[in-house]
Amino acid sequence: MAGKFISFEGPDGAGKTSVITAIQAELEQQLGKEKVMYTREPGGNHISEQIRRVLFDEHNTDMDGRTEALLFAAARRQHIVSEILPALKDGKVILCDRYVDSSIAYQGAGRHLGEQKIWQINQYAIDGLLPDLTIYLDIESKLGLQRIAEHRADQVNRLDEEQLSFHKTVREAFLRLQRENPERIKLIDASQSLPKVISDVKQTIHAKFNDLF
Numbered sequence: 123m124a125g126k127f128i129s130f131e132g133p134d135g136a137g138k139t140s141v142i143t144a145i146q147a148e149l150e151q152q153l154g155k156e157k158v159m160y161t162r163e164p165g166g167n168h169i170s171e172q173i174r175r176v177l178f179d180e181h182n183t184d185m186d187g188r189t190e191a192l193l194f195a196a197a198r199r200q201h202i203v204s205e206i207l208p209a210l211k212d213g214k215v216i217l218c219d220r221y222v223d224s225s226i227a228y229q230g231a232g233r234h235l236g237e238q239k240i241w242q243i244n245q246y247a248i249d250g251l252l253p254d255l256t257i258y259l260d261i262e263s264k265l266g267l268q269r270i271a272e273h274r275a276d277q278v279n280r281l282d283e284e285q286l287s288f289h290k291t292v293r294e295a296f297l298r299l300q301r302e303n304p305e306r307i308k309l310i311d312a313s314q315s316l317p318k319v320i321s322d323v324k325q326t327i328h329a330k331f332n333d334l335f
């Protein structure tokens with residue numbers, strides 16, 4: 123079986139973690155644990171996790187936007203080399219919580235660094251490796267932030283605390299990316315109930331890979 127690279131994207135609170143957990147459990151049942159890999163960005167290996175700590179340290183409020191963008195790209199590079207490429211070689215299904223589209227949306231649009239510029243620095247990091255399929259969980263910004271506030275108040279990180287307008291800009295960018303890449307990026311309405319979102323995601327994965335679900 124050839125490896126399959128599936129990324130999950132969406133604004134904070136869209137439900138990525140909840141959805142991926144369910145999808146991972148079902149795929150592991152079907153294919154066996156050794157054939158499925160969950161991983162997240164930034165992170166997934168000890169070097170990227172160290173970069174993650176710098177990015178999300180609440181003391182680093184003075185971090186320059188370009189520094190932030192370069193650190194995300196650096197963590198991505200290491201993640202590809204240490205996790206993604208070996209798993210693809212082993213024929214695994216990779217469920218990746220965020221990938222390059224997050225940088226375009228958060229740093230490019232949200233931080234106004236320019237979506238094209240962020241693409242450019244990320245080309246160097248990803249060296250042409252895009253997911254076979256990207257599941258974009260779309261949610262209205264206010265609802266996404268409400269979900270975080272209601273359920274995960276203890277886990278709010280430096281980036282979650284950005285203002286509503288930032289999140290709206292990020293969502294617009296995700297929607298634009300989806301419109302520009304309709305073959306790779308599939309939109310799921312994440313304001314639906316969790317079981318319905320999971321069922322839509324499974325259908326979408328099956329439409330792309332007939333041997334899954």
Ligand SMILES: Nc1ncnc2c1ncn2[C@@H]1O[C@H](COP(=O)(O)OP(=O)(O)O)[C@@H](O)[C@H]1O
Pocket residue numbers: 132133134135136137138139140141269270273274312313314315316317319
């Ligand atoms: N479809 C849904 N309907 C209602 N609440 C949801 C739904 N999906 C997720 N949640 C809740 O919203 C919060 C954020 O979800 P999470 O999966 O952590 O999102 P993300 O990883 O995208 O930030 C969690 O407390 C989760 O239980």
Ligand SMILES: Cc1cn([C@H]2C[C@H](O)[C@@H](COP(=O)(O)OP(=O)(O)O)O2)c(=O)[nH]c1=O
Pocket residue numbers: 133134135138139162163164194219220221222224225226228229279281282
């Ligand atoms: C991968 C990536 C994430 N981010 C942000 C989006 C999230 O706010 C945060 C990831 O934090 P995380 O705690 O993983 O949150 P979530 O469960 O919402 O994915 O990092 C970027 O700004 N750029 C990136 O390239």
